[in-house]
Amino acid sequence: MNVLKSYLTLSLFLLSLLGYSQTYNTYYGSIVNQFSSDTIHKNLVEFESLGVKEHGTPALTNTLNWLIDQYTNYGYTDIKIDTFNYAAQDDYNLIVTKTGTTYPNTYLIVDGHYDTRSGTGTNDNGSGIVTILEVARLLEDVVTEYSIKFINFSGEEDGLIGSTWYVNNTVMPTNMDIKLVLNIDEVGGVNGLVNSTIVCERDQSSPTAANAASYDFTDTLATCVGLYSNLLTEISYAYSSDYMPFQANEHVITGLFEKNQTTYAHTPNDFLINMDTNYVYEIAQASIGASLYFAVAYEPVGVNENLNPLNVKVYPNPVKDILTVDLGELGVNNTKLRLTNIIGKIVHEETVKNKIEKLSLKNLPSGIYTLTIESETNRYIEKIAHQK
Numbered sequence: 001m002n003v004l005k006s007y008l009t010l011s012l013f014l015l016s017l018l019g020y021s022q023t024y025n026t027y028y029g030s031i032v033n034q035f036s037s038d039t040i041h042k043n044l045v046e047f048e049s050l051g052v053k054e055h056g057t058p059a060l061t062n063t064l065n066w067l068i069d070q071y072t073n074y075g076y077t078d079i080k081i082d083t084f085n086y087a088a089q090d091d092y093n094l095i096v097t098k099t100g101t102t103y104p105n106t107y108l109i110v111d112g113h114y115d116t117r118s119g120t121g122t123n124d125n126g127s128g129i130v131t132i133l134e135v136a137r138l139l140e141d142v143v144t145e146y147s148i149k150f151i152n153f154s155g156e157e158d159g160l161i162g163s164t165w166y167v168n169n170t171v172m173p174t175n176m177d178i179k180l181v182l183n184i185d186e187v188g189g190v191n192g193l194v195n196s197t198i199v200c201e202r203d204q205s206s207p208t209a210a211n212a213a214s215y216d217f218t219d220t221l222a223t224c225v226g227l228y229s230n231l232l233t234e235i236s237y238a239y240s241s242d243y244m245p246f247q248a249n250e251h252v253i254t255g256l257f258e259k260n261q262t263t264y265a266h267t268p269n270d271f272l273i274n275m276d277t278n279y280v281y282e283i284a285q286a287s288i289g290a291s292l293y294f295a296v297a298y299e300p301v302g303v304n305e306n307l308n309p310l311n312v313k314v315y316p317n318p319v320k321d322i323l324t325v326d327l328g329e330l331g332v333n334n335t336k337l338r339l340t341n342i343i344g345k346i347v348h349e350e351t352v353k354n355k356i357e358k359l360s361l362k363n364l365p366s367g368i369y370t371l372t373i374e375s376e377t378n379r380y381i382e383k384i385a386h387q388k
């Protein structure tokens with residue numbers, strides 16, 4: 001790339017940053033609005049009834065099984081137990097994976113611990129658990145560009161043992177590509193107080209390599225809270241929860257933590273009656289909106305020909321050589337074509353110049369490809385079978 005060209009590219013990049021501001025997405029809003037206070041409340045009651053979830057107790061394994069039941073009922077199939085051992089007892093993280101379309105190997109991690117200390121832990125961290133469950137429930141059949149891992153860690157109260165284990169034994173050896181870790185811990189609010197603010201936590205610790213990115217994502221998180229819930233936000237620093245082992249490994253982290261802090265954490269009285277369930281409902285809406293945004297959810301248009309009001313045509317399919325794309329009423333203005341292979345790698349990308357565009361697949365190996373046609377308002381997706 002020559003100097004002039006790199007200067008132009010940089011200028012365009014900066015312009016695109018300047019021109020960008022996040023606005024309310026009606027599709028995301030329609031999903032956020034499906035949150036169910038009944039489901040969240042029921043899950044809080046059930047979490048509480050499972051008892052004191054300390055290391056090595058039947059209550060902890062019963063909670064693990066209860067969590068597996070919830071994710072299974074929501075339709076998830078990639079559910080893995082990650083077993084570790086300390087103080088001569090086995091313990092278990094739960095990892096639930098949803099695969100993204102464009103970046104299947106890059107993950108948004110939405111996590112929170114399910115172990116508790118001295119009490120049922122309905123706020124610390126039943127509140128985070130039911131929030132994550134509600135995000136998972138509503139995102140199960142939503143298409144996202146990035147993959148998502150919903151992780152319920154254990155051993156948090158004993159010193160971030162489960163999350164440290166996971167980072168050391170899964171994240172590091174597989175060199176996992178993590179876009180962002182969103183940690184949700186103790187978001188139940190305090191009964192009798194006005195709970196109108198949520199703390200968004202950023203990485204202000206050493207190592208500092210990911211601090212700037214964490215500041216950006218935390219600002220974005222706060223923006224999402226404002227767009228998709230009625231809560232106010234406050235920015236503070238991340239500490240002492242399951243995002244920290246990721247932080248130590250220079251991953252980008254952010255988090256949610258209650259502003260009014262319960263005095264019942266780690267006591268036998270960390271019960272639902274001491275919390276503010278309306279606050280949890282707001283947190284859930286904020287978290288659903290933020291997760292949709294971070295995982296880049298989108299509404300597929302025209303996957304089924306009968307649901308293709310814009311009259312987009314892609315043919316022939318299967319295709320040997322030249323694929324014709326007729327944009328129909330989608331329009332040429334700023335419309336982009338993108339072809340990704342089976343592992344989500346982009347093999348061709350262009351801004352469309354003509355209503356009828358011809359793509360040569362001559363140099364691509366046979367296989368299944370995903371064609372994405374994207375205008376400023378619509379997205380059309382079709383699987384293309386390429387047979388040489």
Ligand SMILES: [Zn+2]
Nearest residue numbers: 124125185186
């Ligand atoms: Zn906690």
